Amino acid sequence: MNRNVVLTGVASVTVAAIAVAAGIYFTRAPAFEPVGLLPPADLGGAFTLVGSDGAEFSSGDLSGSGAMLYFGFTYCPDVCPTELARVAGAVDQLAEEGIAVTPVFITVDPERDGPELVGDYADLFHPDMIGLTGSVAQIEQVAEQYGVYYRRVEDGSATDYLLDHSSYIYLLDPTGRLVWMFRPTDGVDAMVQTIVEAAA
């Protein structure tokens, strides 16, 4: 047996001992409560939309990192900015933990939200945030895939309307699979901790 093999063996035993100790430590640590929801198995999937440069953007362009999707509309100054700032905060905290997640904003108001508007809106919240729009049919399809509810509030005006919309943050893993959903009541720190634990 040469010296290198012995050293490697000692190193392995040491690593194993640390792992066992860490395991004991973590099982004794107070139970961590994950936040959010496990998405129904039929939700999610690949999509093709339009990026802020007007060119086609597909979910495959996100591969290599996780993604956090939020569906809203740029005419929304209250709830959507709150949620997008939470996405941006979570993405930054996850980066510190070595977990790369791309923040993505998808409009459910494609008739008013053109490529430039969604791009400028996404830029407000995070330099890496991707703003996406698409044809009415493309947005209908991606919303259906992700179980996003949205409906125009009829007030008789063709241009000055509001939208009701569901407000979840969707977490995709680096292969594009939908793995988790977060609600507006889930704190940023708790979302980050949930993802860190799940990734461990």
Added chain:
Amino acid sequence: MFKGMKYVRAVMIVWAALMGMAHAHDYEVGELTITHPWSRATAPNAANGVAYMAITNNGSSDDVLIAAEAPVSSRTELHTHEMTDGVMRMREVEGGITIPAGETIYLEPSGLHVMLMGLDDQLVEGELFPLTLTFQNAGTIDVEAAIEGPGAVLDLHSDH
């Protein structure tokens, strides 16, 4: 009296520094105190903006915020939010926002807000814009809203 006012100002400034705000400001009209009207920065061509504040009724009868007006937007509405089954519904508040006697009502993210519709200009963080509030009893007052970050969530509750 003047000395007392000065002391209140100083406390407000310290509080603002603690809250990490550029500054805090409040206004009095009749029996009402309007605390720190604020807003959020918008994207260059954004259509809509928002304004928040706390309104305290120090009097013994209810008052109602019936209108808000801002030169930065072509139209202004008083809105609220309801969330049911994960769906956010933003609606105009019929008849205005009641400020019950002796209470503080908070206009804050995901709740009551002044909706600025049809913005003429981008709202830039660190700047101020004028806002005129009209109350049923206390009348009209001009305030200035401080523009915070695009997704800012200020908590004005700790002031009371």
